Amino acid sequence: xxxxxxxxxxxxxxxxxxxxxxxxxxxxxxxxxxxxxxxxxxxxxxxxxxxxxxxxxxxxxxxxxxxxxxxxxxxxxxxxxxxxxxxxxxxxxxxxxxxxxxxxxxxxxxxxxxxxxxxxxxxxxxxxxxxxxxxxxxxxxxxxxxxxxxxxxxxxxxxxxxxxxxxxxxxxxxxxxxxxxxxxxxxxxxxxxxxxxxxxx
Amino acid sequence: xxxxxxxxxxxxxxxxxxxxxxxxxxxxxxxxxxxxxxxxxxxxxxxxxxxxxxxxxxxxxxxxxxxxxxxxxxxxxxxxxxxxxxxxxxxxxxxxxxxxxxxxxxxxxxxxxxxxxxxxxxxxxxxxxxxxxxxxxxxxxxxxxxxxxxxxxxxxxxxxxxxxxxxxxxxxxxxxxxxxxxxxxxxxxxxxxxxxxxxxxxxxxx
Numbered sequence: 001x002x003x004x005x006x007x008x009x010x011x012x013x014x015x016x017x018x019x020x021x022x023x024x025x026x027x028x029x030x031x032x033x034x035x036x037x038x039x040x041x042x043x044x045x046x047x048x049x050x051x052x053x054x055x056x057x058x059x060x061x062x063x064x065x066x067x068x069x070x071x072x073x074x075x076x077x078x079x080x081x082x083x084x085x086x087x088x089x090x091x092x093x094x095x096x097x098x099x100x101x102x103x104x105x106x107x108x109x110x111x112x113x114x115x116x117x118x119x120x121x122x123x124x125x126x127x128x129x130x131x132x133x134x135x136x137x138x139x140x141x142x143x144x145x146x147x148x149x150x151x152x153x154x155x156x157x158x159x160x161x162x163x164x165x166x167x168x169x170x171x172x173x174x175x176x177x178x179x180x181x182x183x184x185x186x187x188x189x190x191x192x193x194x195x196x197x198x199x200x201x
Numbered sequence: 202x203x204x205x206x207x208x209x210x211x212x213x214x215x216x217x218x219x220x221x222x223x224x225x226x227x228x229x230x231x232x233x234x235x236x237x238x239x240x241x242x243x244x245x246x247x248x249x250x251x252x253x254x255x256x257x258x259x260x261x262x263x264x265x266x267x268x269x270x271x272x273x274x275x276x277x278x279x280x281x282x283x284x285x286x287x288x289x290x291x292x293x294x295x296x297x298x299x300x301x302x303x304x305x306x307x308x309x310x311x312x313x314x315x316x317x318x319x320x321x322x323x324x325x326x327x328x329x330x331x332x333x334x335x336x337x338x339x340x341x342x343x344x345x346x347x348x349x350x351x352x353x354x355x356x357x358x359x360x361x362x363x364x365x366x367x368x369x370x371x372x373x374x375x376x377x378x379x380x381x382x383x384x385x386x387x388x389x390x391x392x393x394x395x396x397x398x399x400x401x402x403x404x405x406x407x
Contacts, residue, residue, distance in 0.1 A: 071384040075316060075391040082395035086402030139402070148403035149252045149301070152396040160392050 037150025042158040044138060044151075049201060050101050051134055053192040055159055057108035058127055059166020060185060064112055064173055069120050074163035076124045077131045078156055084132035088139020097140075098196075100133030105193025112170075112186025240350045244357020247341055248365060253304040253400075254340070257333050258362065260311030260393050262369025263386055268320050271374045275323060276366060279330040284362050287338020288355045299340040302404040307333050309397035315390030318383075337362060 045051050055077070062073035087094060094100075107126065110116070118126070142151065169185060172178025195201035248254040265276060290296070310329060314321060321329065343354045376382035 071388060075388055078395040079316070079391050079398070082398035085399050089399070089402040089406050091406075139399075142403075149256075149305070149396070149400050152399035152403075153252060155399070156392050156395045159395075160388065 037147035038154035041151035041154025041156075044141075044155055045158045045162060049192060050105055050196045051137070052162065053189045054101065054104045054108055054130065054134060055162040056166040056169075057105065057112060057186070057189045059163035059168075060170040060182060060189075061108055061112050061123070061127075061166075062163070063167040063170020064115070064182060065117055065120070065123060066173075067120075069123055070167060070170075072120060072124060073127050074160065074167065076128050077163065078159050080128040080131035081135035081138070081159065082152075082156070084135025085139035085142075086135075087132070088136040089142060091140075094132070094136045097133050097137050100130065101137055102193050102196035104130035104133060106190050106197060107193075109186045109188070109190025109193055113183050113190055114186075115183060240353035241357040244343075244354035244359075245361040247354075247358045248337065248361045251340070253301055253308065254337050254362075256308035256393055256396065257304060257311065257337060258365045259369060260308045260315060260390070261330065261333055262366050263315045263373055263390060264311050264321075265366075265370035266373025266375075267315060267318060267377070267383070267386055269374065269377045271370065272320075272326075273367070273370070275326045276330055276370070279327050280334045280366065281363055283331050283334035284338045285359050287335045288341055288359050291339060291342045291355070292351060294345075296339045297342055299336050300404075302401055304336050304340060305397045305400045305404070307336055308393055309401070312390045312393035312397060316387050316394055318387060334362075 045055060058073050058077050062070045065073075084094075108130065111118075111126075138155065170182055173182050192201065248258065261276070261280075265271060265273065307329070311333070320326075341355070341358045343351045343358075345351070373386060376386060
């Protein structure tokens, strides 16, 4: 496998730092207008540990699978999630949404933990199916008064950055200790999913 | 000189010039935002502070710059004049705004092409650029006032639209030699698709 340049690693690390840093800084401001909409949308995916873990897992799994999967999964997820979000916004019912969200953490975490490498199309389908649940859950929770466009911008950027944070962590697999770390991350994500599935969290 | 090298050199000069244009209004920052700001600068800022316009410009810019050799003829021949015409039409008062779903729909089409890395045939590309130019132009209505002030604002908006579109396209074209940057452009396209889908859902709910 070709070694990624130092620039990619630096960029991904900066993005990871950005994800961690931004919400703290934004908390000092009041949320009004378009900026408030962006901040509100940005905060939405990271306020739920189940969503956070699953979105991080998508990036982690993509990097773990390597090759085209590294970018295809993070492309599929937000697009299908937006479709699910649209269903939620429009009030189209979807059964067992919260269960689906929790199961997504379990399955995606186990995929990484057990180092399962299915064909790319199957991985994309798995990620896509779970993305609908996540999108629907977010869509039904979207505030009525939010500036739709600003909210969507913040929401999608945050989701994408969570994927990138997962990819950045997943790139550690090139080292033996990194591979163990990434698989341990998968275990942690699966445990979070189980916690939500059985209402421990 | 090799045509590809010549185009790259030309693109770099254009990028430097556009960067200069972007930097030039900096002294205006000494003034308070919008209130008291010169009409021209207010017009320059307008497309950058309207999220739906940003989405379209970003989508179209990514679409132009993504493919090599970069095809600038259609945007220059279609987008530049039609956006000017549409901006002038706003002074007639017939149209006060364009529905947001139309604007977002155009961004959705452009972003889908970016995510799929597909190039449109010239005629279809012309139609897309025409729709974008007319929609953004008609959506940039300036409140009635002194004619000279209104025209200055519209001129600023037009310059901004053209500069931002070309700026994005030229910088994206520099990324074409790095595979991971090309992937990044497609990811950005998917983000715009997601944003557009959510906004369309919102607009149908209301």
